[in-house]
Amino acid sequence: MAVTEPAPAADQNPYSGPYPDPHSAWSPPAEQWAPPVPPPWRPTAAERLRAAAVGALNLSGLGLGYVMARRWVAAGVCWVATGILLLVALPARPEGVPGGVVAAYLVFLVIVAVHGAVRALRTPVPWPRQTWVAAALALVLLAVPAGGAVLYDDARSNAVQTMLLGRLKQADDLVATARAQSFDNARPTYGAALTGYRDLLTDHRGSRAGKLVPDRLAAFYQTVAAPFTDGRFCEAVTPLAYLRTVPDTIPARELGSLATWPDDRLATSLLRCGTPAFEAADGSPGATSYFKQLITTFPSSAQAAQVPAAAAAAVDGTAAGLTGPDPCGATAKLRKLVTQISNLTAAPWNQAADQTTALKKDSDTATHDVESGTFACGKNQYAKGDFDAAGKTMQSFVTDYPKNPDNALAGKYVIAAQIAQKEPAAGKQPPTLATGGSVTITITNDSPVAVDILYTGSATGKVHVDACTSSCVAYRTTQEAKAISCADASIDYPHASVTVPPGTVYILEDNFSSSNPPKVITEQATPDETHDFCAYQIDPLSPFTHVPPPPVAG
Structure with a gap:
């Protein structure tokens, strides 16, 4: 049998109970009623995975997270x-992308x-339906920027290598340019090339260009x-x-054996160039400079x-040649x-003792040869008829070499x-x-001054006659002198005699007046x-004349 609740009485409110009548104008006080508070929202695991996938897809730089969410403007910005x-x-460039x-x-x-x-987090994505598919796709696509970075770094490394090879070529071109110039003009160019090689060797040793530098230096x-x-x-x-x-530009440890490579060649060049320059003895700086540099720089070579x-x-x-x-x-x-050798031995250079001794011996030999050569020179000048030069040369020989065996003969040449x-x-x-001979020549002095008479021809020599102090005076005229000179029996005229072999004799008074x-x-x-x-x-005047012999009594 069905049981029904009895209907409410007419005066009874059908909405009576714990909640007020919504149609009633009456409402309970605020402190007595409030709407229910919904529970706090928390994303589900699927929502979190979806958000992570979208964010990761955006990290690829392609804006694929926005594409999944159909946010095309945001994707376009990416x-x-x-x-x-x-x-x-x-x-890709060697310097890479600017850091900013x-x-x-x-x-x-x-x-x-x-x-x-x-x-x-709050917006579902239309595709893919399964959130895990989006997450997997995001993980895969993260390889795009990572792979791009790797490829870019490789391209940048290749760009760096290309740049360094370009620098190497620039240095090589500088050397080729300098080769066609004189060294003085090419020196700055060589210096620039060396700087290029040094930078590659010290700053980029492991590069392809840096590994080629040692061979380039050898060629340099x-x-x-x-x-x-x-x-x-x-x-x-x-x-x-x-x-x-x-x-001084490239450390010696980087050069290896090249650091001393020029030494022997430079020493050889100084010797080979210095020898003819020394032999030339032309008074130029190069006459001894090469030997000086050799002895100074390589004293033990x-x-x-x-x-x-x-x-x-x-x-x-x-x-x-004497x-x-x-x-x-x-x-x-x-x-x-002699001067050149003396310069080599006198300088305070670092020379071995045996070198100094040998050079001094060379100097002594040359000095002796100069002595012999001076006499030979005077004879040659005399034979060629340059009597003024011959007289001066022989006079210097007589003065400079008094102990030389040829000194006496040199004096004859002077006369x-x-x-x-x-x-x-x-x-x-x-x-x-x-000296000596069968012919006697007598010189009588009828002047108040002493005279020196020079003679040469069949014999050569000099005769000194003292001054006549017994009433000897100068004559007024030549005619007077020729008539009565040396004829006064009361005067004891100074005189001197010399014997010579037969032949032609040339006689000259030495101390004559320069004006006559x-x-x-x-x-x-x-x-x-x-x-x-x-x-x-x-x-x-101081002339002299032949005095005719007195007539022979018949």
Whole structure:
């Protein structure tokens, strides 16, 4: 049987109970009623996974999280930002992307990832339906920026290698340019090339270009030292000396054996170039500068040990010319060699003792040869008729070498040259040391001054006659002197005699007045004649004349 609740009474409120009547104007006080508070919203695991997937997809830089959520404007912003990055980054350059650009892009990726994830928490995505598929796709697509970074880094490394190879080529081109120039002009260019090689070697040793630098340096040394290879030793000195300064630019430890590579070649060049310069003895700076540099820079080298021998060869070769057609030139050259050798031995350089001793011996030899050469030079000048030069040369020989065996003969040449300057015929035959003979020549002085009479020809010598102090005075005229000179029986005239072999004799007074020089008297000395001469003075003049012998009584 069905049981029903009884209907409410007419005066009973049908909505009576715990809740008020909604149609009633009455409502309970606020403190007595409030709407129910819904429970707090918490994302489900699927929603969190969906948000993470969208954020991760946006991290790819392609805006794929926005594409999944059909937010095309936001996706477009991602594409524009990524496009700008690609425009800045590509093609890859050695310096890479500016740090500010990279930082700004990373901040942008973080922002769009967070923004996309927050939006995806409450908004379902139309595709893919399964949230785990979106998450897996996001993880896969994260490899896109990572792979792009790797590929970009590889492209940037290739760009760096290409740039460094370009720098290597620039240095090589500088060397090629310098090769065609003189070394003085090319020196700055070589320096720039060295700087390029140094930077590659020290800053980029592991690069492809850096690994090629050692071979380039070896070629650089060969290029700079080309004059030595070609046998142009004088021209090679400066370039080789320059190569010894390369360690100032590139550390010696980086150069290895190249650091000392120029030493032996420079020493050889200094010897080979210095030898002919030394032998030339032309007074130029190069005459001794090469040997000086050799002895100073490489004192213990085999080349420095050859310097004394080279000097000795120069002395011997020059001395051989003393018997040739130009002994005067050979003598002058020997004098310069003496000076050059003295310069080498006198300088306070670091030389071995045996080198110094050998060089001093060379100097002594050259000095002795100068002594012999001076006499040979005077004879040669006399034979050529240059009596003035011959007289001066022989006079210097007499003065400088008093102990030389040829000193006496040199004095004869001085006398003969003085007479020959007045009478060239007197120099047709050279003087000798011959003395004495069968012909007597007497010189009487009828002047108040002493006289020195020079003679040459069949014999050469000098006669001194004292002044006449017994009433001897100068004559007024030559005619008067010729008539009565040396004829006063009351006067004891000073006189001197000399004996000579028969032949032509040339006589000259030595101490004559410069304003009235006497002439040379030519006399044929014969044994059967008397050869008397009287010296007299006419005012300031001092001529002398032959006094005829008195007539023989019949």
